[in-house]
Amino acid sequence: MKTIRLLPHRYKTIGWIILIPSVIIGAIALTGVAASSNMSINGHTFAFISGGILEDNAYFSVIRTDLLATILGVLVTTGSLLVAFSREKQEDEYIASLRLSSFQWAVLVSYTILLLCFLTIFGLPFLTAMAFNMFTVILLFIIRFNYLLYKSKHSDYEK
Amino acid sequence: MKNNIRVERAILEMTQEQLAEKAGVSRQTIHAIEKGKYVPSAILALKIARIFKKPVEQIFSLEEHDS
Numbered sequence: 001m002k003t004i005r006l007l008p009h010r011y012k013t014i015g016w017i018i019l020i021p022s023v024i025i026g027a028i029a030l031t032g033v034a035a036s037s038n039m040s041i042n043g044h045t046f047a048f049i050s051g052g053i054l055e056d057n058a059y060f061s062v063i064r065t066d067l068l069a070t071i072l073g074v075l076v077t078t079g080s081l082l083v084a085f086s087r088e089k090q091e092d093e094y095i096a097s098l099r100l101s102s103f104q105w106a107v108l109v110s111y112t113i114l115l116l117c118f119l120t121i122f123g124l125p126f127l128t129a130m131a132f133n134m135f136t137v138i139l140l141f142i143i144r145f146n147y148l149l150y151k152s153k154h155s156d157y158e159k
Numbered sequence: 160m161k162n163n164i165r166v167e168r169a170i171l172e173m174t175q176e177q178l179a180e181k182a183g184v185s186r187q188t189i190h191a192i193e194k195g196k197y198v199p200s201a202i203l204a205l206k207i208a209r210i211f212k213k214p215v216e217q218i219f220s221l222e223e224h225d226s
Contacts, residue, residue: 094188094197152187 003096006087015082022075023139029068030131040066080138088149098148106141162219164193167211182206 029039044064051057088095113136117129168178175193179186182203191197199207199219208215 090185092184092188093200093203094191095185097197149187152191155190 003099004085006085006091007082009087009089011082012086012088015079015084015086017079018075019079019083022072022079023135026072026076027132029072030128039068041068041071043067045070076135077138080135080142083142084138084145094152095149098152099145102141102145102148105144106137109140110136160198160219160225161195161222162192164189164207164218167213167218171211178207178210181210 042064044062045067047058047061047063047065049057049059050061050063050065110133114133117126117133121129164178168175175189176186179189182189183206184203188197188199188203192199204215204219208218211218
């Protein structure tokens, strides 16, 4: 079965180190609990497209904006990709089949959640839900795949 | 599909771990095959049969519902 080549196993650990703190901070920042609505990292960056509620869109210009979402988004995405696309210590055909079924499961569950969001969340909170939903496919895959691996490693085994 | 891997292992007093190592796969794979949770590829089936020095049909056989 031809699939994408995976990164060496050590990238999985690097991925976890990036992913776990970023996901926690990201979830806190997104839901705005505690004082996190005051968290912001202002700076200049080059934007292909930018704009605001009261201003027209600007194209291909340097702007000054809150980069917290940008940084967290990049970290969570990179971390999850590293975790999801790194080899296990021993990759074989069975583990490859677990990977494939985990991806199918994650896509299905993620879009089911999306459907529920459309039917039950409205207005500005819907945008927050969509921000979470951007990551549910890859995060669900990571959870499902590692769960299946854990289950198969620790199932009753015979000598 | 059913298989006699566990029987053949017992005859040679081989553990799942040892068989896995000889076949170049993880122990989980052998365990999953024995439990009927995973159908091995043709290559892996042939490797396992070769380890047991038996023809592949003596280790693996089709069942009714495999149609």
